[in-house]
Amino acid sequence: MTVVYYLLLFLHFVGWAIVLGGTVTNIREPKLANGVLHGALTALVAGILMTGVAEMADGLPELNYVKIGIKLVVAAVITALVIVAGRRKDGPSSGLIGAIAALTTLNVAIAALWR
């Protein structure tokens, strides 16, 4: 289970890195990079599975469910904004792409700094 947990954590990091990289580099000339929706969904599903695995198996980190809950709400908003950005016929605005990048950065801060 430990291997599964850390493989999921790896996918979680790669997924959010795709979302952040694919948006922060495209704020000035706004567009949604290919793969951002897949990155968000992969990271979201990996996070949810990790939470279950950590609860089931011994020897894995104790989870802070308030922190996870807040991250889940923010991640749901991010995913919704990515879907909206992908559907805009005239392309997404800088504000929309910037909001996705900012919320992802906020969640990295919550994940890393809240102990």
Ligand code: HEM
């Ligand atoms: C934009 C959204 C998210 C970002 C940027 C993010 C980022 C991170 C980061 C940087 C870590 C490593 C923290 C550390 O090891 O000290 C982490 C860990 C983790 N994340 Fe996320 N995460 C997000 C959303 C979620 C969601 C939605 C869930 C589950 C519903 C989740 C579940 C977890 C779990 C279980 C861990 C490992 C244990 C912990 O550090 O709390 N994450 N995440």
